[in-house]
Amino acid sequence: MADHAFRFEVTGLNCAGCAGRAERALATVPGVSEARVNLANRMAQVEGETTSEALREALKSAGYPAAESRQRLSIQGMNCASCVGRVERALLAVPGVLDARVNLASETAEITVLAGAVEAAQLAKVVIEAGYSASPTQDNARSETEDRRETETQELRRDLTIAAALTLPVFLGVMGSHIIPGMHHWIMATIGQTTWWAVQFVLTTLVLIWPGRRFFRIGLPLLAKGAPDMNSLVALGTLAAWSYSTVALFAPTLLPEASRAVYFEAAGVIINLILLGRFLEARAKGRTGAAIRRLVGLRPDTARVERDGAITEIPVDQITTGETLHLRPGERIAVDGEVLTGRSYVDESTITGEPVPVEKLPGAALVGGTVNGQGALSFRATAVGADTMLARIIALVEDAQGARLPVQALADRVVRWFVPAVIGLAALTVLAWLIFGPGLTFALVAGVSVLIIACPCAMGLATPTSIMVGTGRAAELGVLFRKGDALQRLDEVKVIAFDKTGTLTEGRPELVSSVAADGFDAARVLTLAASAEQGSEHPIARAMERAAGPNLPKPDEVEAVPGHGLRAKVDGQVILVGAPRLMAREGVDISPLGAALEEMEHKGQTPVLVAVDGRIAGAFAVADRVKPGARAAIDALRARGFEVALITGDTRATANAIGAEFGIPHIEAEVLPEGKLDAVKRLRDQFGPVAFCGDGINDAPALAEADVGLAIGTGTDVAIESADVVLVSGELSGAVNAVLASQSVMRNIRQNLFWAFGYNVALIPVAAGVFYPLTGWLLSPMLAAGAMAMSSVFVISNALRLRRLGGAGIPEIAAVQNPEGVPA
Incomplete structure (x- = not known):
């Protein structure tokens, strides 16, 4: 079950x-x-x-x-x-x-x-x-x-070739008379009209029962069930033209003398043109799934695995979790894993969209499908098969490509009643021209033209092809639409709200500035402070250590002062490291650095004070650094008319400082996780639909409440599962890519739907002969077949333009994705 x-x-x-x-x-x-x-x-x-x-x-x-x-x-x-x-x-x-x-x-x-x-x-x-x-x-x-679809394309190519070979003599014999003077008289003089009609009958009948049988095999049973489809329209139209012509050939006395004409060439050419349209459509559809095929192609077929003390090359499908794999320079990584030995740089751009290779040391995570650089690595498989990141990305893209957007509902409702309505309209057209028109032949031509031209293929393809190409290309840019309908909802968003920590910023504190008191050297003070902090697990201590560098002297004594900082002895000097309240408790005068402390607090930075032998020696500002390119991404969103907001649990001073740096006017600070949900509601009431971008567990309620949740791919699983869109690279440029992809896809869908609806609205009256009394316009069945076939090809070709997202088609994506100008 x-x-x-x-x-x-x-x-x-x-x-x-x-x-x-x-x-x-x-x-x-x-x-x-x-x-x-x-x-x-x-x-x-x-x-x-x-x-x-x-x-x-x-x-x-x-x-x-x-x-x-x-x-x-x-x-x-x-x-x-x-x-x-x-x-x-x-x-x-x-x-x-x-x-x-x-x-x-x-x-x-x-x-x-x-x-x-x-x-x-x-x-x-x-x-x-x-x-x-x-x-x-x-x-x-x-x-x-893929083989099945390729076989279908080849079958269409074969049937089209056969149909064209059989129809060409009929077409040239009939239409050539309009181009080459005397050709008609030459045919009548050499073989006669009856024999020529008989030749047309044989060749056209072969077209209908051989390459054209697909339309009758599917269309006529559905018509009998009262559920006609496009095949039914083609079958009815061609059968009507063939039957009328057959009666004119073999039982001419059943028709008025003025109506004794054959339309075998129309039946044959209709089959040819519709087969041509389907063949072109099948080839174009093959290109709509190119993104999935490229993703699938990222995984190598084999990998070198260590088994029983020997390294063996085996198919990737046979790798199991926990096995040790060996990776040569330049090889593609087979499965997700964790580095055991070696050092290298890995190109992860195919997964994250980020062009700069990432350094991999023991303990670092590897992603299947990415490419190893110049170093050799051994790694332990942590996920294989459907559990790898690449497999999950492919699954997400396939799910998104199958999405049903609200905009498609209208097309679906129209299509449901379209074919029966067209058959009824064709019958009404024939009846009207029999009563008011010049005769049976004219009525037949108009009725067949209506049947042939009114195909709902273009309407059915308008939305799904754009979704397939657009979501596939977005995945290549590091944007995964977990829920396909987020494409439309993101296009309707008016305001985008961001979490701070881990989203706009790196998510870990770093030393951003330092000030030394008179008589002290800032670098030496930092070394003493970092040495004293070596035993601490506090994130600020780790930031001080990273800033000071390796080879720190070992402290002789370390004593923690809970809630204040610590006291230590380094190189014979007594060191105090901590907050201003530690200095107040120990009676250290901090007034020499008062101006520096005020500036740090104004910027929302955390001050770390250091005293040496009872004298204030320096003040160090620690803050969560802004992500590279984040400012460019925010500017790009504002330039496209979005309101931008900041929702954070951090202090008001820190939030205001970040807001000022990014130019964000709407700031919600000191917000608890459940408060973020209420903040999203307030933004919606003020501006309209809201997108929220975050990465942590505490962001999950806001991600779920927002009209569209954008999760940073490097964040927690809970946040990712609560979101509609995943930004794989973890960079804010992904938010811009997601917005641009959404806008481009929806614009493309609207273009397709306009064409599909407009085509039928405009040409069905022409085919029915509505304008004939005024303008003399009457669409032949052959032209109707050609126009119908080309409508679907146009829709698919228009959707394929989305493959240029991030390139010449939409340069904004490429510019924001690589804000630092790093060569891709």
Whole structure:
């Protein structure tokens, strides 16, 4: 039983009407709480408690079978038939599994799954949890899906070639007469009209029953069920033209003499043009998933693993958690891990979008899919398969790409009734021209043109293709939309609020300035203070140590003064390190540094005073440093018209200082975690929809309350799980990238919907001949087929422009992403 959301591939989808019918079929399955079908990537997403078999049967009955794939596991540790039964039951309980057969003799399992619902690595994990050793023998779920789509494209290419070869003589013979004077008379004189019509009949019939059979095989049964789709429109239009022409050829006396004409070339050319449109559409759709394929391609096929004292190269799918891997310079990291030995710099730009390589020392985390620099490393695998960051990113992107935005609701409602309405309109057009027009031939041409031109494909593709390309490109820029509808909600946001610590700032205190009293050297005083602090675990002590550097002298004595600081003896000198109240308690006069202390407090910095042998020696300001590029990101957001706010639990003085540095006018300071939620509500009441950006556990309530929550990817898991968007790199430039991606995708969707609706609104009346009495405009069925095919190609091509996000298309992203001018 499936008790959560899972995705799988659906076949036979050709238009938005198909997707809607498949979606409604899934929604009627008992236990399904929500079902969505995406035309662009042909994936269904189902939530609820139901069986995979019930979903398969529902789709099969609706005429849109679920795609299936086979997975194979190698299993060790089974000893008897009960072991086989236990493994089979464990596998059959996995959402998306249709059948599982375990062979005790060969120690293998053959699993049939809904394609795209579950990967071999996940199935192996289930078997391991059941108490046996298991590993995939091949990881082919995603490649099977890609192979299936490539096969479909090749079949379309083949059918188009055959259709074109059969139609070309008919087209040249009929249309050539309009170009080459005398051609028509030459054909009549050599073979005669009846023979020429018979040749057209044979060739066009072959086009319809061979490459064109796909339209009749799907469209006519759906028409009989009262649920016509785009295939039904094509089948009706071409069948009408072919049938009329066949009657004119073989039973001409059934038609008025003035109406005895054939339109075989129209039927043939319509099939050709629609096959061409579908072929171009399939090729373009392949490019919409390029981001996912690039992400999948980041993972190497093999890795060098240490087993039984020897280093062996094995498939990545066979790596298990805890194993030691060895990495050569320049190699791509196979799985997530923790460095054991070695030192190197790793290029993580493919995951985080940040161009500067990151130093890796023992204890540092490694991310699968990133590229090692010039050093050799050994590391321990901490996450493999579906648990790696790369796998989770791919899953998030796939989920976001299948999202249903509110803006799509109108298109869905229109599409649901569109095809039946078009068939009715075509019938009305024929009837009207039979009554008021010049005759049957004219009525047939107008009716067929209406059937052919009014296809809802473009409307169905308008939203999902833009989402697929936009979210994929955003992921490459280090922005993950965990919830696809956040794309639209982020576009509606008026104010963006930020947490301070870990979001605008680095999240750890650092020494930012120092002042020495007369007669003292600041560097020497810092060395004495840091030496005294060596035994302390306080973050400020660590900041002093980092600033002083290595090779500090060891203190002879250290005594903590709770709530004040500490006393120590270093190099024979008595050192006091702490707050002003420590100096007051010990009777140390701090007036020589009074002006410096006031300035530190004004800036919201924490002063650390140092006395040497009873005299004030220096004051050191410690503060949480602002992240590089954060100011540029805030400026970019304000330049795009956003209100910016700061919500922090820090002191009012610190918050005001940060607000002044960033130019943030709206500041909420000294706010408790639950108070952040109320602060978000107040901002919403004042400005409208709110986005909140934070990284800590205390930010989770605000992230959940905000209209859009933006989580810093380097923050806590709780914050990330509460957010709608994850900024993988941890840099504020990611917030700008997220906003620009949202605005660009929504603008692209609106363009697509305008084109799709406008195309039908403008051309259906022309096809029906509404303007013929006034202007003489009448759209031929061939031109109607060409226009219909090109409408879908236009929508997909427009969506593909989003692949330029962050490049020449939207330079703001590139500029903000690399604010320091570091070469990428």
